[in-house]
Amino acid sequence: MSATSSICLLRTSAIGDVTHVVPLVRTLQQAWPQSSLTWIIGKLERKLVGDLPGVEFVTFDKAAGWSGMRAVHAALRGRRFDALLQMQVALRSNLLSLGISAQRRIGYDRARSKDLHGMVVNERIPARSGEHVLDAIGSFCEPLGLKQTRVRWDIPIPDEAQAWAAAQLPGDTPTLLVSPTSSHVLRNWRTERYAAVMDHAAARGWRVALVGGPSGLERDMADAVLAACRSRPLDLTGKDTLKKLLALLGRAQLLLTPDSGPMHMANAVGTRVLGLHAASNPHRSGPYSDRRWCVDKYDEAARKYLGKPASEIPWGSKIEKPGVMDLIGVDDVIERLEAGMNDKE
Template sequence: MNILVIKFRNIGDVLLTAPLITALHTAGHRVSALVKSGTEAMLEGHPQLDDVLVYPMRSQGEGRLAYLRRELAFYRQLRARRFDLAINTTEGDRGVIAAFLSGAQRRRGPFTPGRDNRWRRYLLTETVNPRDTHLRHTVLRNLDLGHPDAANIPIAVTLHINDADRDTVRRLLDAQGYDSARPLVHIHPTSRWFFKCWTEDGMAATIDYLIANGAQVALSCAPDGHERAKLDAILARCRQRPFDLGGRLTLKQTAALSAIAAVFFGVDTAPMHMAAAVGTPVVAIFGPSGAFDWGPWPNGWRSDANPYPARNGVQSAGAHLVIQQSWDCAPCGQAGCNNSKRSDCLERTGTTQVIAALDAALARSHVR
């Protein structure tokens, strides 16, 4: 069967469709993925994926009519691939429409009766009710959409890194004095949503502790002015000098940095998922979002049960650890407390707890 998997979301969301792609391919199907521009790197090189298709974006200065013509041409090319099944993995309207316009006779996706617009139901031939999956990890919800056409295999999020990206990262580290005989901790302290970030003082104190106790620290952030300013504020509070790669790495190079590291430390971001995908132990601080939904995936997981079964609190799965307050309001799913863009649960997470978790992770890595 020729299957199209549609994921019109952000970088981390796209990466977490990798197990679904693997399971469909293992069952003997040909699999293509359709994603937003800028997220395709998360699936490029996936050994079980036949094609990565990128939805056309409207160019700057492009008229609406010209863009519509380009969209229609894209859909003509999509239909020419003659997909048998299109799986929309998100609850947005655009994915449902893309599944319908793909020409696939079978179209499957999430649909919540009484909440979603009824017209969405008519564009799908098979539906899955996502509200039947309370406290179910995103990886497992994606796999639910593959049944009964997906193989039952150990679940792993895979991310391909090429040698060129590894070499680039190694050169950047070497230029700042990297010593391969000493453990390296990759810290990605920023997020596009600052209400998911830990405190600048907490990050700086943790960096200082790690370096003072023999570890090396490499910092990264997205090539975005706001994130770079956040990273600079952290560096201004540091007494020790970590390796600064902020804004200098592509997505794949960020993953290559994690692959070199003994431990990854950060918050709920795409780089956290990327680190877990390349097999690096993760210590992550969660605030408004839930680990049951977005925790770093433990590759090789063999159960249909959620590796993060609790609503909040400290949880571990495989080599990964999530730190979150055991508060009744956590996770709130909001943009900070009452949508204030500030998260008390993160601001009140103590440095001592974080440092103890990183010490334990480094000890388990057998490199410290």
């Protein structure tokens, strides 16, 4: 197995998927410490992982459209990589990859290809079904002669982010963080149900805090949840950065969230995740390390909305239908919350 001296990784988004790339970076670095790694990444996503040691980052500003693509191509002009790992099948990313010169262009297998992906690659990862997204991304090292056998993140968290998080969540009071908003709105749970679970945790003596980004959608969701609460949770919505959120997650015992980026950030720092899954399959896109605390109504959703069990629909199918998250009841979540609270592992 000979080292590949220069590797370009193309995965620009989203937050959760970017966390899944980090173990692949660690695998490549451990096997070939002298290889140069260049990662083309989204502007927001770079704020989360852009300080990984030993990696050159090239930012792709998706909002800039064609000029954003041209900026990436200009940054890489005159360079030729031994291998390009084209880990995103969206049309925009496939077009972006056309301006990257590489001898080997490794992409997804045919079943997972779309949007002209097959036209921009000359090799493919092994065709497998039933994989978690992280394992699929990890398999991009296999055509290079490697195997990802260990999953490690160790995403850097600056001291100032740790200090900020400690100021918000001082001491060792057990803490439930609630990140209620997914960018896929049909994955979001009802605000009054979040409030009922938060009130239950508060009554059990836990500290409860709402977290979320600065968008209007997240602010509106937070306000609605707070209005429905009888308790007084801490509201940190819009106050953190991605690094500060990592630090907050590291101080919490549990995160309650739908399928979203914070779910995978929490998993990356070893925090338990009470994931709410009906619209998406937790075995494909849930918290990678431990799904014991998740509520899984995906099979029930498949039967209700698609007329067949989850085992008979294509792997990775989204069931983002109005009302699908109502299949998750407050009692379902409190049962998993209590299990997580009482488990002392």
